[in-house]
Amino acid sequence: DTAVSQTPKYLVTQMGNDKSIKCEQNLGHDTMYWYKQDSKKFLKIMFSYNNKELIINETVPNRFSPKSPDKAHLNLHINSLELGDSAVYFCASSQEVLNTQYFGPGTRLTVL
Amino acid sequence: QKEVEQNSGPLSVPEGAIASLNCTYSDRGSQSFFWYRQYSGKSPELIMSIYSNGDKEDGRFTAQLNKASQYVSLLIRDSQPSDSATYLCAVFEGGGSYIPTFGRGTSLIVHP
Numbered sequence: 001d002t003a004v005s006q007t008p009k010y011l012v013t014q015m016g017n018d019k020s021i022k023c024e025q026n027l028g029h030d031t032m033y034w035y036k037q038d039s040k041k042f043l044k045i046m047f048s049y050n051n052k053e054l055i056i057n058e059t060v061p062n063r064f065s066p067k068s069p070d071k072a073h074l075n076l077h078i079n080s081l082e083l084g085d086s087a088v089y090f091c092a093s094s095q096e097v098l099n100t101q102y103f104g105p106g107t108r109l110t111v112l
Numbered sequence: 113q114k115e116v117e118q119n120s121g122p123l124s125v126p127e128g129a130i131a132s133l134n135c136t137y138s139d140r141g142s143q144s145f146f147w148y149r150q151y152s153g154k155s156p157e158l159i160m161s162i163y164s165n166g167d168k169e170d171g172r173f174t175a176q177l178n179k180a181s182q183y184v185s186l187l188i189r190d191s192q193p194s195d196s197a198t199y200l201c202a203v204f205e206g207g208g209s210y211i212p213t214f215g216r217g218t219s220l221i222v223h224p
Binding site: 045097098102 | 212
């Protein structure tokens, strides 16, 4: 009965590879987010979708591409991975914009 | 993107004391304010939300918002060792941008 789930929990890969992280929420929320938390624990918004429409697209390399097939899912695809992409990526959802966000468990990405 | 500032700490308080955490923000039009707690290796979880000036109490926690001075604070009464964590202040920008900005967090240590 997990509210916001992410897969995989850990991802170790080589530079230059392409990888995807999946997120699903069963809360019936309209808005979903992707965050990156770096080694200094700074949590920074990357993208947000509201009702499958992209509403936030922060300064993120275009190697990162979000996709929302439906309101319950928001996936993140990363092309040509770089060392600096190593971080914990959190998915979150909220009933609507400006509301409380509920976070998934995170995906720890390590690029070697 | 606007700024949200927090003292990184660590803030060390004895068990049973009041812990006071502060946060200032730069966007005068900000609308929604949140305090999240993050244990090491875990995802952020909501402690309090506050939307209007004044105090909001929930159990041992009190959030205070002063929009004129652009600060929001969190008081934790009767601090417990289990309160030891990083506390993140989050602010939603105004002006229809819906961008959530997190502070870098304050590390709280409650010692027995």
